[in-house]
Amino acid sequence: xxxxxxxISKKSVELATRVLESEWVSEGEVAAEFEKALAARxxxxxxxxxxxxxxALHLALAVSKIGPGDEVILPPQxxxxxxxxxxxQHAVPVFADIDPMxxxxxPQSIAEKITPRTRAIIPVHWGGYPCDMDExxxxxxxxxxxVIEDAxxxxxxxxxxKPIGAVSRFTAFSFQAIKHLTTGDGGMLCCLxxxxxxxxxxxRWFGIDRSLDKPDILGERVYKLESVxxxxxxxxxxxxxxxxxxxxxxxxxxRRQQIGAYYRRKLQGVPGVTLLxxxxxxxxxxxxxxxxxxxREDFIRKLASHGIPSSVVHLRIDRHPVFGGIRxxxxxxxxxxxxxxxxxxxxxxxxxxxEHIISVIRSGW
Ligand SMILES: Cc1ncc(COP(=O)(O)O)c(C=O)c1O
Numbered sequence: 001x002x003x004x005x006x007x008i009s010k011k012s013v014e015l016a017t018r019v020l021e022s023e024w025v026s027e028g029e030v031a032a033e034f035e036k037a038l039a040a041r042x043x044x045x046x047x048x049x050x051x052x053x054x055x056a057l058h059l060a061l062a063v064s065k066i067g068p069g070d071e072v073i074l075p076p077q078x079x080x081x082x083x084x085x086x087x088x089q090h091a092v093p094v095f096a097d098i099d100p101m102x103x104x105x106x107p108q109s110i111a112e113k114i115t116p117r118t119r120a121i122i123p124v125h126w127g128g129y130p131c132d133m134d135e136x137x138x139x140x141x142x143x144x145x146x147v148i149e150d151a152x153x154x155x156x157x158x159x160x161x162k163p164i165g166a167v168s169r170f171t172a173f174s175f176q177a178i179k180h181l182t183t184g185d186g187g188m189l190c191c192l193x194x195x196x197x198x199x200x201x202x203x204r205w206f207g208i209d210r211s212l213d214k215p216d217i218l219g220e221r222v223y224k225l226e227s228v229x230x231x232x233x234x235x236x237x238x239x240x241x242x243x244x245x246x247x248x249x250x251x252x253x254x255r256r257q258q259i260g261a262y263y264r265r266k267l268q269g270v271p272g273v274t275l276l277x278x279x280x281x282x283x284x285x286x287x288x289x290x291x292x293x294x295x296r297e298d299f300i301r302k303l304a305s306h307g308i309p310s311s312v313v314h315l316r317i318d319r320h321p322v323f324g325g326i327r328x329x330x331x332x333x334x335x336x337x338x339x340x341x342x343x344x345x346x347x348x349x350x351x352x353x354x355e356h357i358i359s360v361i362r363s364g365w
Pocket of ligand 1: 153
């Protein structure tokens with residue numbers, strides 16, 4: 001049994017083969033078609049495809065002109081990419097506490113961390129469960145801050161009826177190999193404002209507007225570079241894989257959600273297990289099924305002895321020297337860190353696999 005799976009649909013193989021045979025493997029029509037399909041099928045706003053989730057996060061900070069000395073608030077419960085992009089801009093990552101019952105950043109802790117130098121907040125939807133976005137966006141409005149959702153885990157999640165990707169000024173997604181929707185590596189930055197999307201589109205390709213700047217008689221495009229840009233665009237080969245995988249994404253997401261709901265029913269009240277809190281104003285994308293357990297290493301060993309992988313996936317990132325070390329005042333984070341564990345949840349699990357996982361956990365460890 002695998003903890004993660006990489007899904008490449010038949011359609012992805014077919015579309016990718018077509019791109020390879022066309023010899024146009026750089027960014028072109030397929031990447032544009034993928035962006036249109038993402039918006040039409042998932043309801044995300046003005047998606048700008050890029051070559052990683054990290055690139056999407058970094059672009060959001062660059063478009064927002066976050067720079068040296070600016071403070072950006074984020075949770076430690078994430079992957080290092082969320083904090084590294086802040087450092088790439090020579091800005092200061094400020095770690096806020098999380099709610100140990102969800103793994104998500106606490107709006108109250110954000111409020112306590114805001115200073116006159118704060119410019120942005122990066123909430124991370126841990127495992128695919130949306131953060132308290134109304135409270136976070138209200139704080140942002142009050143203090144004139146930019147919200148950049150790190151939705152690397154949350155494709156397909158919804159918040160108060162809206163898809164994640166249509167809630168805050170910026171939302172970054174990852175299409176890396178083991179995400180629900182993969183392009184090999186890839187990502188997208190969704191922007192509520194078309195103007196932000198336009199700037200991001202330019203910045204993802206060296207700062208050159210591919211649609212306007214055509215070659216002249218000398219053979220080079222006519223463009224005037226006014227600011228720093230990056231090589232962050234998604235190529236047609238990756239987009240073809242994504243486009244193919246998008247077709248069965250709703251079915252695969254549904255299967256994850258069905259398994260998640262079943263785990264919650266069957267693991268409720270099992271001694272040593274605490275399920276995370278779920279509010280019914282939002283839906284979970286279930287990239288992970290995380291819970292809190294007592295005696296975690298015994299739990300991991302017991303599951304492993306029955307062929308079931310489990311993982312913490314990511315430990316708090318402030319512990320890395322580059323981020324300055326563990327922030328001891330974050331007690332919610334410490335509580336989550338000590339007990340969190342994720343069990344397999346993906347579309348390749350059969351009903352028998354799911355029953356096996358449940359019965360091993362219910363038998364105790
Ligand atoms: C929370 C979070 N943010 C950002 C990223 C970065 O995404 P990518 O690997 O596509 O750059 C990841 C990792 O995959 C992640 O888990």
